[in-house]
Amino acid sequence: MSKVVFEAADTDPSVLDSEFLGTLTNGVDVYRELVAATPWVDLVAQSGLTEEQIRAAAAVYLGSERTVISWCLGVSQHEHGVDTVREIVNLLLLRGNIGRRGAGPSPIRGHSNVQGNRTCGIDHHPTDAWLDRLAEACRIDPPRHPGLDTVRTIEAMHDGRVKVFVGMGGNFVLAAPDTPFTAQGLEKCRLTVQVSTKLNRSHLVHGEKALILPCLGRTERDQQAQGPQGTTVEDAMSMVHLSMGRKQPASAYLRSEPAIIAGMAKATLPHTATPWDWYVGDYDNIRDVMAKVLPGFEGFNDLIRDRHGFRIPQPARERVFETPSGRAEFSHAPLPNVIPESAETLVLQTMRSHDQWNTTIYSNDDRYRGVKNLRELVFLHEDDMRDRGLVEGDLVDIVSTSKDGSTRMLTAFRAVPYDLPRGSAAGYMPEMNVLIGRKDFSAQSDQPLMKSIQVTISRTGA
Numbered sequence: 001m002s003k004v005v006f007e008a009a010d011t012d013p014s015v016l017d018s019e020f021l022g023t024l025t026n027g028v029d030v031y032r033e034l035v036a037a038t039p040w041v042d043l044v045a046q047s048g049l050t051e052e053q054i055r056a057a058a059a060v061y062l063g064s065e066r067t068v069i070s071w072c073l074g075v076s077q078h079e080h081g082v083d084t085v086r087e088i089v090n091l092l093l094l095r096g097n098i099g100r101r102g103a104g105p106s107p108i109r110g111h112s113n114v115q116g117n118r119t120c121g122i123d124h125h126p127t128d129a130w131l132d133r134l135a136e137a138c139r140i141d142p143p144r145h146p147g148l149d150t151v152r153t154i155e156a157m158h159d160g161r162v163k164v165f166v167g168m169g170g171n172f173v174l175a176a177p178d179t180p181f182t183a184q185g186l187e188k189c190r191l192t193v194q195v196s197t198k199l200n201r202s203h204l205v206h207g208e209k210a211l212i213l214p215c216l217g218r219t220e221r222d223q224q225a226q227g228p229q230g231t232t233v234e235d236a237m238s239m240v241h242l243s244m245g246r247k248q249p250a251s252a253y254l255r256s257e258p259a260i261i262a263g264m265a266k267a268t269l270p271h272t273a274t275p276w277d278w279y280v281g282d283y284d285n286i287r288d289v290m291a292k293v294l295p296g297f298e299g300f301n302d303l304i305r306d307r308h309g310f311r312i313p314q315p316a317r318e319r320v321f322e323t324p325s326g327r328a329e330f331s332h333a334p335l336p337n338v339i340p341e342s343a344e345t346l347v348l349q350t351m352r353s354h355d356q357w358n359t360t361i362y363s364n365d366d367r368y369r370g371v372k373n374l375r376e377l378v379f380l381h382e383d384d385m386r387d388r389g390l391v392e393g394d395l396v397d398i399v400s401t402s403k404d405g406s407t408r409m410l411t412a413f414r415a416v417p418y419d420l421p422r423g424s425a426a427g428y429m430p431e432m433n434v435l436i437g438r439k440d441f442s443a444q445s446d447q448p449l450m451k452s453i454q455v456t457i458s459r460t461g462a
Contacts, residue, residue: 002091003035003043004058015062017096024319025093027330038335046335048421066102067092074349076107077451080338082444086331093328099319109236116234119312120294124149130293137292138274149446150176151438157185165207166193166264168257171200171359177436177448178408195260200359216256220245225281229256232287232304234312241309258283339423340454346384348398349451350429350436359430369418378457379418379426388457390415395460398427400453402437410435412460425455 009015021028040051047054061067069088075081089098089105097103109115121130124147131142148156154176156162165172165186176182186192189207196203197217203210216222222229222245230244255263262276279286284301291300296313303310315321321328340347352358353366353375364373371377378398380390390396398410410432420426429450440449 001054001058001061002031002087002094003038003040004055005062005091005094006032006035008062016094020096021093024321025328025330026325027332028093030332031090031330034332034334042335046338048424061091061095066100067095067097068102068104068106070106070108072108074351074451076445077442077447077449078338079442079449079452080333080336080444081442081447083331083333083336086333089328090330093330098328099317104317107236115236115238116232116240119234119238120290123147133293137289140274151441151446151448154178154182154185154438157188160188163190164193165189165191166195167202168195169197171202171430173202173205174200174359174430174433177433177440177450178438179430179434181438193264195257213260214251214254215260216245216249216254218243218245220247220249220254222256224256224259224283225277227282229283230304231283238312238314239309240304240312242304256280258286338452342456344456345401345454346380346423346425346457348378348400348425348427348432348435348453348455350432350453351426353428356428371416374414374416375428375431376412377414377416377427379416379420380457381420381422381424382417383422384425385415385417388459390457390459392417396457397460397462398432398435398455398457400435400437400455402440404437404439406437406439408435408437415457425457 005015043054044051069092071085071088075084075088078084085105085107092098092103092105098105121134128144131144134140134142148162153162157165158181162185173179173183173186183205186202186205186207191209191211192207193211193213194203195213195215197215199212203212218231218233222231228244230242232240233243234240259280262280265272265274266276275285287297287300287304291297294300297303316328323329338347353361353371354368355361355363355365361375364375365371369379378396385391392415394415395412396415398413400408402408413427418426432453433450435453435455436448436450440453441447442449
C-alpha cells in the first residue's frame with residue numbers, strides 16, 4: 001500500500017503530508033527507496049494477495065481524510081510481527097495519520113485488562129525508573145533482575161528454577177503453546193495455586209500440592225471494611241473505567257482478588273511493613289499509591305469517578321515522540337521471505353470461534369464461519385485440498401515442524417474448504433496449541449507463533 005501511495009505522490013505530491021514528514025519524522029527518503037526497490041512480484045507472493053487487491057485497499061486509504069488501522073493477534077503472533085506493526089505505522093506516517101483526531105494505530109485488546117496489566121507494571125523487564133518510583137511509594141526494595149515471560153517460565157518449571165505457580169484466573173495449560181510440555185512443567189512445581197471464578201483444565205494439572213481459591217467475579221458485589229469496592233479496567237482505547245459489581249456473591253465465603261493476594265502476603269511475610277489490611281479495606285488506598293507510581297494516573301481516584309472514565313495520556317497522540325531524535329522514526333526493515341521451502345508445507349494459524357471467550361468454549365458452533373457442532377477441523381483452500389486428494393469431511397492428520405526440528409501431530413481432524421489464500425490453513429485454539437513447540441516464538445517479540453505454524457496435512461492413515 002505504501003508503494004501505491006508513493007506512486008501517487010510522483011504525480012501529486014500533496015498525497016504525502018510533507019510538512020508533517022519534514023518536521024516530525026526521520027528516514028522517509030530511505031524508506032521510499034526501499035519501497036521502490038521492492039518489486040510487485042515479491043509483494044504479491046509474500047502477502048498472498050493480488051496486486052489488484054492491494055491497489056484497491058490503497059485506493060481506500062488515499063481517499064480517506066483520516067485513517068485508523070486496527071489489528072489483532074493475526075499480526076502480532078508472527079516471526080516478523082514487530083516489523084509488521086512498524087510497517088503499519090510507516091503507512092500511517094506518510095499521510096500524517098498519527099497524532100490527530102480520528103486517525104492512528106489501534107491494536108485490539110479483547111479482554112478488559114490485557115492492556116491494563118502492562119500499564120500497571122506487569123512486565124518481566126520493568127525499567128529502573130519505574131522500579132525507583134515503586135520503591136519510593138511503597139517503601140520496598142523491588143527485585144532488579146529481569147523476570148520470565150511465559151515460554152521461559154515453563155522452561156524454568158522443568159529445570160526446577162520455578163517451584164511455585166500462582167495463576168490469577170486464566171487457563172494456563174490450554175492458553176500456552178506446547179500443551180504437553182506446559183502441563184509437565186506445572187506437575188514439576190512444589191505448589192500450584194489457582195485463583196479463579198470457575199473451574200478449567202488447568203485445575204486438573206497441578207504440582208505436589210495444589211490450592212484452588214475461588215474468588216469474587218467482577219459482576220459480584222465486593223463488600224470490604226470501608227464499604228462496597230470497585231476495581232478499574234483499561235480498554236483497548238486506553239480508557240480507564242470504574243467497575244462496580246452489583247450481583248449477590250455466589251457464596252458468602254468468596255474473597256476478592258486483592259483480599260486473597262493480601263492474605264498470601266501476610267502469611268508468607270509475617271513481618272511485612274506493608275499495610276495489606278488497609279489496602280483491602282478501601283481500594284482507593286491502592287489507587288492513591290498507583291497515582292504516585294504510574295505516569296498519567298495523577299488524581300486517579302477523582303478521574304475514575306467521572307462517568308466516562310479517563311484516557312491515559314499517550315505522547316505520540318500529542319505528536320510527542322520519545323525517541324533519541326524527538327521524531328517518529330520510519331522503519332527500514334526489508335520484506336521477509338515467509339514462504340515455506342517445501343511446496344507440501346502449509347502455514348497454519350490458530351484462532352477462536354464465535355461462541356468462545358479465550359479458552360472457554362460455550363458451544364461447538366461457529367456462526368462466523370458457518371460451522372455447526374464441530375471444532376476438530378482444519379480449514380483449507382479448495383485447491384490445496386484437491387492437491388492432497390481430499391474432499392470436504394475427510395479425516396486428516398496434521399504434523400507440525402518446530403524451529404528446533406521436533407514434530408508434533410494431531411489426528412483425525414475434519415478437512416473443511418474455506419476461502420483462504422493458497423498455502424494457508426486455519427483451525428481452533430486451544431485444540432491446536434499442541435502443534436506449537438516451545439521454541440516457536442518470535443525472536444522480535446517472544447510472542448508464540450500461533451499464526452505461523454508450518455504443517456503438512458494428509459489423509460488419516462495415509
